Amino acid sequence: MSDTTAGTTARGEHAALADPTARRELMRGVDPVPGSPKPDSILVVDNITRHFGGMTAVDVDHLEVQRGIITALIGPNGAGKTTFFNLITGFDKPTSAKTGAHWSFDGRKLDKTSASSVSRAGMVRTFQLTKALSRMTVIDNMMLGAQAQAGENLFKSLFKPMWSRQEKDIEAKAEELLDRFKLLEKRDDYAGSLSGGQRKLLEMARALMSDPKMIMLDEPMAGVNPALTQSLLGHIQSLRDEGMTVLFVEHDMHVVRHISDWVAVMAEGRLVAEGPADSVMSNAAVIDAYLGAHHDTDLGNDDLLDDANMDEIAAQVRAEEAAKREGEA
Numbered sequence: 628m629s630d631t632t633a634g635t636t637a638r639g640e641h642a643a644l645a646d647p648t649a650r651r652e653l654m655r656g657v658d659p660v661p662g663s664p665k666p667d668s669i670l671v672v673d674n675i676t677r678h679f680g681g682m683t684a685v686d687v688d689h690l691e692v693q694r695g696i697i698t699a700l701i702g703p704n705g706a707g708k709t710t711f712f713n714l715i716t717g718f719d720k721p722t723s724a725k726t727g728a729h730w731s732f733d734g735r736k737l738d739k740t741s742a743s744s745v746s747r748a749g750m751v752r753t754f755q756l757t758k759a760l761s762r763m764t765v766i767d768n769m770m771l772g773a774q775a776q777a778g779e780n781l782f783k784s785l786f787k788p789m790w791s792r793q794e795k796d797i798e799a800k801a802e803e804l805l806d807r808f809k810l811l812e813k814r815d816d817y818a819g820s821l822s823g824g825q826r827k828l829l830e831m832a833r834a835l836m837s838d839p840k841m842i843m844l845d846e847p848m849a850g851v852n853p854a855l856t857q858s859l860l861g862h863i864q865s866l867r868d869e870g871m872t873v874l875f876v877e878h879d880m881h882v883v884r885h886i887s888d889w890v891a892v893m894a895e896g897r898l899v900a901e902g903p904a905d906s907v908m909s910n911a912a913v914i915d916a917y918l919g920a921h922h923d924t925d926l927g928n929d930d931l932l933d934d935a936n937m938d939e940i941a942a943q944v945r946a947e948e949a950a951k952r953e954g955e956a
Contacts (some may be wrong), residue, residue, distance in 0.1 A: 644695040645868035650888045654693065659902030661690035668843055669694035670715070670750070672730040676723040677710055677896075684710045685721070686896045692841075695871040697863065697906070702893035703917050709755055711847055711893065716752050717742035732914045733840055747774060748838035755925075756847060757826040761819030765810060765829060768818050769801035770794075772836030784895075799834075803830045808862065811830050824855035831862060842866060844875035848882055860886055880908065892916065898954045 643649050657663050670692040677685040685707040691897075692698050700708050713719035717740055721728040730737055732750050741926065760768055805811040808828045821829060827847055834842055847859055864886055867873050877883050883890060883904055890907040892900040894916035900907055907913055 644870070648904055648947065649695055653694070654889055654903070657693075659900075660875045661891075661898040661901050663691070663901055665693040667694045668692060670730070670732050670874070672715060673723045674727040674729060675711070675714055676725055676728070677707075677714060677719065678722045683896050685714060687711065687893075687898050690891065690898055692872065692874055693889060694872050695867070697867045697869060697886055698874070698888035698891060700876050700891050700893065701878070701880075701883055701907075704878075705895075706771075706893040706894040706916070708893055709845055710896075712752060714844055715745075716750065716843065717745045722936045729826075746837060746839075751834045751837055751839040751840075752843035753830045753834055753845055755845045756828050756883045757823075759818040759833075760820070760830055761817060763818060764924035765805065765818055765821070766774050766798065766801055766814040767837060768829060769805060770797050770834050772833040773800070776835045784930050801836065802884065804835055809858065813933045817882065820854075822852075822917070824851040824859070827851055827859060830864070831859075835866075839871065841872035841874065844873065846876050846878065847880055848877060856882075871930060884908065 637942070644653065653666060653805075657665060668691040672687055672690040673689045674689075675685060700711070702708055710719065714721050715730050717737070724738070728738060731756075732745070732748055735748050737745055738752075760771070763771075794892055802811060802814065805814055805855065808831065810825065810832065813825065817831060818826070827850075831842070831844070831847070844863070847863065848856055851859060862881065863873055863875070875887075887904050890900075890902060890904050891898060892907060892910075892913050894912075899912050899916060900910050900916065902910070
């Protein structure tokens with residue numbers, strides 16, 4: 628089979644997952660248990676631990692991420708979700724690096740690769756706190772995201788004909804993405820002038836400049852006003868429907884339930900549950916990880932999320948955390 632034919636077949640298979648029924652059928656046979664094997668895993672992680680002094684931030688025995696769907700990684704604050712992202716994307720190194728830590732992406736081993744190599748392999752991520760370069764324009768931020776730019780070579784940069792055509796193509800692609808994310812009118816504004824939600828959109832758009840196979844979003848809704856939340860949700864779903872794999876960290880249970888096809892739960896650095904959103908949110912271990920004594924409450928219940936209940940829960944969580952800190956002092 629030629630590369631072109633293989634690419635066409637792969638796109639056809641991924642396009643089929645735009646159908647919710649197809650996604651449900653795909654995941655129906657997957658056991659809803661931590662570390663369950665997936666039909667077509669794009670990311671496989673084994674034996675990753677990260678210690679900070681005497682504290683274990685991450686201790687994941689096995690995790691697989693299914694290709695072509697939206698997987699949510701949830702857990703209470705301090706569960707190790709962002710640290711886990713940092714480890715598998717090359718921004719941090721596991722404590723178990725020399726004792727069996729292994730992870731691969733799309734069949735390519737990534738155990739000892741740098742963040743730039745991970746990106747070139749097709750796995751890109753955004754950050755909890757956006758990394759837009761504030762003193763550069765929006766369009767310049769976008770163009771930095773493109774890979775293999777001839778103008779970055781010192782020798783070639785001296786001869787404009789060697790890179791000018793590519794630069795025009797990159798700029799056209801950047802403008803197309805800015806238009807898609809409703810940021811085109813901001814192309815010549817400094818990135819520092821954007822709102823928090825617009826910076827989230829810019830970071831997501833810039834990540835797509837490298838044509839990734841999987842995008843990892845670290846709390847994409849954090850700090851975003853309601854007017855932009857729906858736009859972000861739509862963009863995440865459209866990425867999945869176009870064949871991209873999405874792995875995202877999120878605390879908003881409404882968001883998780885409404886857009887995720889599969890949910891993995893971390894608590895105290897460990898993977899404690901996996902499964903469809905509805906079943907995971909009623910899992911006793913998950914409720915315990917989030918709410919402590921609220922064992923009889925379903926996280927997927929909209930009534931839980933009214934202001935009175937949320938204020939009560941938040942107050943109890945603060946009290947429990949304060950008591951824990953006093954006990955450790």
